[in-house]
Amino acid sequence: MPASALEGIDESTWVDVIQKMDEVYSQLIDDEIELEKKNAELEQSQQFIFSVLSAMSDVLLVCNERGVIEETNAALCELVGRTDAELHGTSLYELLADPLSVERARTVLGNTNPARRGEGLELNLFDAQRQSVPVDANCTPRVAASGRRVGTVFVARPTAEIKRAYHELRSAHEALKRAQQQLLHSEKMASLGRLVAGVAHELNNPISFVLGNVHALSRYSNRLRAYLAAVHAGEPAEQLQALRGKLRIDHILDDLPSLIEGTLEGAQRTADIVNSLKRFSAMDPEDRIPVDLNEVIKRAIHWIGKGAVPDFEMRWQPGPPLMVMGSAGQLQQVLMNLLQNAQDATAAHGKADKLVSIETEVVENCVRLHLRDNGPGIAPEHLSHVFDPFFTTKPVGKGTGLGLSISYGIVEHHGGVLSVCNQIDAGAEFLLELPLAH
Template sequence: MRRYIYILFALFFVVSLSGTLLSGIYLSRLRGALEVVVEAGESMRQRDLLHQRVEDLLGVSKDDDAYHEVIDDIKKRLRKCEGCHHKGAYKEKVEKIKEAFLLVGNSTPGAKKATARLYSLTRSASQKGQELIMNRTERALRVSREVFPLFFSTVLALMVLLVVFTVIIIRRAELYTRKVVKAAGLIAEGKAVGGTIFREEFKPVGDAFGLLQREITIREEKLLNWNRRWQMTFDSINETMAVCDISGMIVQANRAFKERFGYDSEGLKLCDLVCRDFASVVRCPMQRAIDTGEIQQETLAKEGCVLDIVAYPLAGQDGSLQGGIWIGRDITKEKELEARALQSEKMVALGELVSGIAHEVNNPLSVALGYSEMLLDSGEVNERDSKRLEKIFNAIKRSSNIIRNLLDFARKRPPEEIECNLSEITEGILDLMAYELNSEGITILKEFADLPPVKGDPFQLRQVALNLLKNARDALRETGNEEGIIKTRTFVEGGRVFLEVTDNGPMIPEDIMGRIFEPFFTTKDIGKGTGLGLSITYSIVKWHGGDLFVENLPEGGVRFTAAFPSMMGDGALPA
C-alpha cells in the first residue's frame, strides 16, 4: 500500500511538472506570436507616418521652412529602417524609397517626378504594412487557437491519468480494508487466516495477522485450560457452592449445587432458588452477607434436608463489594447419625433396664412356674381346676420364655460360632413379637421343618429373623391391610438351610429393588426408619457364608429368603 502512495505522489509531481512545462512552452509560443503582431503594428505605424510626411512634403514649397523640417523628419524615419528585420523584396522596396528620397532632396529637374514616385512607394509600403499587421494578427490568432486546445487537452489527459490512478489506489485500499476486516472476522471466529487473503504487497500484513492469531490462540488456550482447571476444582468440592453478583444473582455454581438445586440455576436469584424452600429462614444469609459485608452462618432445615450454610462477602481489587460466595454443606446424614447414636444410647440403656427388669420378673415367675407344676403333678386338684392350672402353667412358661429371649437378646457378648437351629431361633423371635403382631391384626403362618444345624452366632441369627419380621410388619403397616399375613417358613435344599419371610403388603418398585440393602436407604418417612435394618441383615447373612434374596410375588407381596450353608457338609465358614 505504501508503494502505491509513493507512486501517487510521484505521478502528482510529474503531472504538476508537466503542466508547468507545457504552460511555459505554450505561453512562450503565444508570446512570440504576440511580439510579431506588435512588431508588425510598429512597422505599420512607421510606414503610415512616413507616408503621411511624404504627403506633407507634397503640400509645401521648397522655400518654406516646413519643407526642410519634413525632409529632416523623413531622413530620420528612413534612418530607422537601416538594419531592420525586413528581408528580400521588402528590403529592396526600402532601398528604392531611399533612392527616391535622395533624388527629391537634390533639387534636380526630376525632383518633382521623384517626389511622386516617393509618394507612390510610401503609399504602397503603408498598404503592405496593413497587410502585414493583418497577416501577423491572423497568425497570432491561429497560434492561440492551436495552443489553447492543445494545452487544455494535455492538462486534461494528465488529470484524467491522475484521477484513474487515484481511483485504482482507492480501490486497492478498499480491497485491503475488506481483507483486514475479513481477517479480523476469521480471528474472532477462531478460524485460520489463509495465505490467499493477503498476497503480494499485503503479505507482511497477512503474516502479522497470522502471528496475532497464533498469539490469540495460545492465550485463549491458556485461558480455557485455566478455566477448565478452575471449574474442575470447583466441581470436585462436595459442598454446594455458588458465586453471586451484587444483586444476589447466581453467576456460577459448582456441580454439587446444580445437582441439588437444578442445572438451570445460573442467572436466578439464590434467595428465591434456595431459601424459599426453608420456612425457618427469616432473611437469606447471602443477602445479609452482601448488605452487611460480614460472614453469615446459618443452619437451614426442612423435612428430609438439613444444610449448614456459610455466606461470604466477595470484594473486588479496589475493596468494593462485588457480590458473595455461598457454601452449603448437607449435614442431613450427620444429623441422622446423631439421632441414631442417641437412639442407640437409649436402646443400650433400655437393654440394660430390660435386663434388670427381666431378672427381677424372672424370679417370681420361676416360683410361680415351680409351684404350678408341683400342683399339677400332685393330683390333688380336681379336673376343672387342673385345666385352669394348666393354662396358668403354660402362660407362666410362655412369659418365662419371653423373658429368657429378652435376656439373650440384650446380653452383650462377642460373636461366637456354635451349632444353631434356625427354626428354633425364628420361633423364639416370633414368640417375642406375637403379642405386637396379634394386636395389629396380623396373622402369623408358620411352617418350620426339621433342619440340620448351621454354624454361626445365635444372637446375630436372631437379629436376622427379627429384622426380616419387622420389615414385613412395617410393610403391612404402610398399606393398612386389615388382613395382613406374615408367613414364616424354613426348609433344606441343595445342602443349604433356608429361612423365608413372606408378607402380602405392597411390592417393591423395580427402580429401587437394587438399593434396598444399601446402608441408610429407606422409603419410610423421617423418624420412622434408619435404613440400617436390611443392610445389617445382609451383612450378617454374608458373614455366615450365606445369601439374601428379595422378590416380588405375582399375586402381590414380597418374599425375603436367607440361605445359610448346612453343617451336614464341612460346616466351614469364611473367616
C-alpha cells in the first residue's frame, strides 16, 4: 500500500482492522474444527453401515431403475466371486443365471407402483464358478428424499442351504418316527410277553394236574384190561382173587372217582381261563344297543345271589333309567365281577355286618356308579396292580386274577373308565363311569 494511501488512517482504525481479522481467523478455525468433527462422524457412520452390510449373511444388492449396481455387500461378493469395485456400475442382469430370472427381475424393476413392503422373488444367480445358485429374494423399492423411486434393494438368501436343512430335519423326523414305532412295537411285544407268560403260568397248573391224572388213568386202564382179560378167560376164582390183589384193582376202583373228578376240574379250569381270555377281545360296535344300567345292576345282583346265598347286605335303590350304549351282557359281567370281589372281600374280613352298596349319579353327560364294600380295602402297594391280568391275592383255585382286567377292558370299549380307591373308613370303592346314550 503506498504510504500516501495510509496517511490519514489513525491507529484506532488499525486496531479495529486487526481485531476483525482475528475474529475472522478464529471463526475459520472453529469452522475447520466443526468440519473435521462432521467428517469424522460421517466416516464413522459409513464404517458402521459397511460393517453392518458386511456382517449380513443375506446377500444385498442395490441397483438403480435401469438395473445398474450401486451397492453390494460382502455376502454377495463372496457368492458371485467378484469384488465390490468390480460389481459397481455393472448390470444386475449379468448376475442372473437364466432367462426366467432375468424376466422376473425386469418385471420388478419395471413396476411403476411397487409395494413398499417389497415382494418375494425366486431367482437364480451365477456363483463364482458360473454355477446357478437358487436364492429367495425380497425386492423393496428405494425412494429418494423427494419421494421419487430411484432404484431397488434386493435382499436374498440362498435356498439350497435352507432346503438341505429342511431335508435333514425331515429325515431326522422320519428316523424319530421309526424309532417311536419300534418302541411302541417292543412295548406291545413286552405286554404280550407278560400276558403270554401269565397265561402259561395259569394254564400250567391245571394242565399238569390233568396230565398227571391221565397218566395214572392210562396205567390203571392197562391193569383193568389185564384183569378183565382174566375174567373173560374164565380163570378160577382163587386165581382171579390173587390177580385182583396183585393188580390192586380195589385201590384203582377207589381212586377212579377222584381221578376223574380232578381231571374234570382241571379241564374245567383250563376252559374257564380260555373263556375269560376270549372276553378280552373287542366288542363288535354293531352289538351296541341302548341299555338301562338299572336293569344291569338288578340282574347282576340276582345272579350273584344264585351262586351262593350272599351273606352280605346289599344296598341299592333303582332310580330313573340310566341309558348307556353297549352290551347288556358285558356290562352285567363287569358288575358281577365287582360284586363277586366285594362279596369275597367282606367274607374274608369276617365282620358281622357285611355291607355292599351301589349308588348312581349323573354328572354332565356321564353316569357314575359307586360300588362300595366294608371289607378290608386294598393294600396301597396293590392299588396300581388290581387291573393287571392275573393279579390276585386269592388262594389258588379261588381267583384267576382276570376279573378286574377283563372288566377294565369292557368298560374301556364302552368309552368309559373303571377306577378304584379305598374309602376313608376302610373298604374298597370302585367307580364305574360310562357316557350316557344321546
